[in-house]
Each structure stands twice: as C-alpha cells, then as structure tokens.
Amino acid sequence: MKRSQFMGAVGRAAFGLGASAQLSGLRSEGAVAATEKIKIGQIGAAHAHASGKIATIRVALIEVQGERRRQFVVCGDQGAIDIRPLEPPKILLALSRPRGGFKSGYQEVNLPPLAGRYDGDCLDLARIIRGEKAPSFGPAHDLGVHEAVLRASGLPPRAGE
Template identity: 50%
Template sequence: MVAKRRQFITDSILLASSAVAFPHVAGAAQSKRIKIGQIGTAHAHASGKMSAIRSLPEIFEVVGIVEPDKERRKKAESAAAYQGLTFLEQDQLLNTPGLAAVAVETEIEQLTPTAIQCLKAGMHVHVDKPAGTTMTECHALHDEATRQGKTVQMGYMLRYNPAFELLFQVIRDGWLGNLTELSGTMGKYANDATRKQLAAFPGGGMFELACHLIDAMVTVLGKPDQVTPYAFRSHPEKDTFADNQLATFHYPNLVATIRCNHIDPFGGPRRAFEVAGEAGLFQIQPLEPGKVRLGLTQPHGPFKKGFQNVPVRKTTGRYDDEFRDLAKIARGEKELAWDSKHDLAVHEAVLLASGMPIN
C-alpha cells in the first residue's frame, strides 16, 4: 500500500512539473486570470508568497489583502510586496465576486481557523505551515475541505523544489533499490527576536522549520510507525526555546532521522536531505538552490554508474511553482498530488517529532 501510494504521489508530482517545464503546453489550456487574495502578513513566508503571486500576473489577479492587526497593516502598507494593493476586511475579501483562492499567511495559531473560514466561503486555500498546533485542528481543516469540495494546499515549499522533484522520480523508478536510510537537517542561527517568537511553541524549530523535511520524508516513505523526539534547550538562562533537536522516525525496514538546529551559524548552507538504498544514494545539499549528487551501482537513463553531480532545472522563484500548481487546481485541470491523508500523516509526525501532544 505504501509503494502504491508513493507511486501515485510521485506520478502526480511529475505531471505537475512537466507542465512547468513545458509552459506552452500548460498555457494552451489557460483561461482568464484567477482572482486570489491573501489573509495575514504575520507568517515568515507572507511577503514572499505575495511576491510570488504578483510575479505571475498572467495567471492571477490579486483582489486584496487582509491584515486586521493595525501595526502589522501599517508595516505591510510600506513593504514592497504589498505596494499598490487594496487592504480589505476579511468579509469584504471573501465576498468578492469571482474570488477563487486565498493564501492564508497569518500567525501560526490562526492559520487553520482562518483557512476553515475561507473554505466555508467556497475558496481553495494555500495554507502556510504548519497546520495548527493539534491534530484536531488539522482534521477540522481537511474535513471542511472535503465538505466544500475544495483543496487545501499546504505551504511545504520543498514539494516544488526541482531537486526534490528529481529525488521523487528516482525513487519512483526504483534506481536506489530497497531504501535503507533517510536523513535531513534544516537549521539556521536564530536571533533573540526569533528565539522569543518560536519559544511560544513547545515544539521549537522542529515544529516551525523542519516540518518541511518531514513533509518530504512522508512523501518518500509514508507515515512512520513510531516517532521519538529529542530536544535540547541550549540557553535556559535566556528562554525556553528548544533550539537543537533530533527526531527518529521508525519504519519497517529503516529508521529516518531529521535534525533542526537554531544555534548553527552555517545553518543555511548545511541544510541537506539524503536518501540511501541498496542500489544508490541521492544527496541534496544545500536545499536551496538544490544541488544534487547522485550515486548509482548501475547506470540508469542518462546517469552513469558511480557518483555524479546532477544539474536540476532553475526556478523563477522560491514559491512560484506552488502557485502555478494552485492555478491548475482552481481551474479544475488537476488534483493536488498531496491529499488529506498525506497532510494528516505529516502533521501527526511533525507534532510527535516536536514533542507536542497530538490532541
């Protein structure tokens, strides 16, 4: 069942990426621009997501943005990403004629309840990560999407990273053989302001940042049988932030490990993801831009036996392909490759890896 599910996911991802690689094919089916709005500017990815949407004017019409917090709204009004946009109340945005989708970029605590309101209004939603602080919230989100017949696209950006797309294809084609290891690390050096913000979550950086890697892990391996978290608080005199974490994910034939280190001065370039099998090895480091090293015991396709650096396609922006995919979904041209079963498995793994309760 895991293998069939992984086959479906990776086939869908490849179909999505082929439309990006051959825009003349995708463009033939495009119709009028999709009306989209954004709620919230508090999320760390908020301005980047709006910049990505606005970089695709042939696809999207941004009808407005909602920011109920007066201080954040004032700051956003002067930010380049939001220049010239109309600020609306939430009810105004959701009642805009023809609105098809909303990007939810609030503070983490409000992501899921805000997205549910958008779904009830009949919108597809792009919801930044993670999907709330409990499984109850995540279930409610996907239950509402099912009732409304709408799509929840979680903001796990590595799904559309060309290096990860290639990884999913290599695994789909069986080039690595039986998988024996999976490991990943994603960290950075957090300043005092970031530490204070993330200390509000007992799950620390594993919850807020390494969730990207957990999403990729579940795409490759499916739902883990058992998760064991380890958390260290390096500066208890300063705060309660879990700034150095490790989690192990137990599968029938292997144990995967994910690390998240927020006291790493070289956290960015050290970010990595690696999958090993009996017939090969796939390494991505750094994650962005994705640099790939592939090792094979036998040649496959254009790749030789042994180790080689593999070039991957360049993207126009960090989040652009997420929204290109969302446009296809809003037009009814395809379904999202990552379904609710996947998202629920990811969120449970994120919570458990972060040492957070799942209820």
C-alpha cells in the same frame, strides 16, 4: 521547473535508489517516531524504525552559519542522492549500477533553473487583490496554522491557557 516538481522528482528518485525509509508518512507505515518534541530553536533528532527501515531527521535552526550547509540526503541500498545546498540546488547522485540514463558511481546532476521561491505566491496574491480569484485558504485555516506553530513552540495557542 517548479519547486514542487523538483521535490517530487527527488522523492521518486529516492525510492528508485532503494531508499531505506519513506520520507513522509512513517507512522502510516507502522513506524514509531521518537516521542521527543523538537521545538523551534532547538537542535534535535528523531528516528523511526519499522521492518528494518530507518529515517533520521536532524534540525539545527540555531547553528551558526547553518544556512550554508543546508542539505537533503537520501541513502538506499542501490544509491544515494545529496542535494547541497538546497538553494540554488546542486545534486550529487551515486548509483550502484547504471539506471534511468545515469551511470554507476558518483555524478553531478544538472538542473534547469528554478523559479523564484515566492514568485508563485506573489502572483497568486496579486490575483486575489485584483479580485480575479478567491483566496485558497480561509481564516479558519490561517488560525489553525498559527495555533500549530505556537504549540510546536511550546506556547499556549490562546491567552490564559
């Protein structure tokens, strides 16, 4: 199973649980996110509220041994899904009633092995190097990504700014 398929399945499952907020696109739903900026290396939280929906995003990049408890949790009024650790993922699913082939209550969900995190990227790079394909992104995209990271870090994207 590819990582993108895995996360897509998690997202679909979350909304089947009656999840309290969409995981992305909160602004498009009319929610107003906290204006506090979370800089790289900080610990922070952001909350969004709209029509009774709430989402909390916590970042702990400087937590001692934080990688050991990295997790992704979605809670709704009909169930919850807890992925911990993220790699390799282990899923604990809680449902208020049976659905989708799962029983009510808590249960572990077995996953097929995931491909290596960077396998696809390395194979893609090899095809580019061999001239079998053009890069998916050009220099303008790369520059934009680096500028965004610098801005998020509170640094000017260009010298002298």
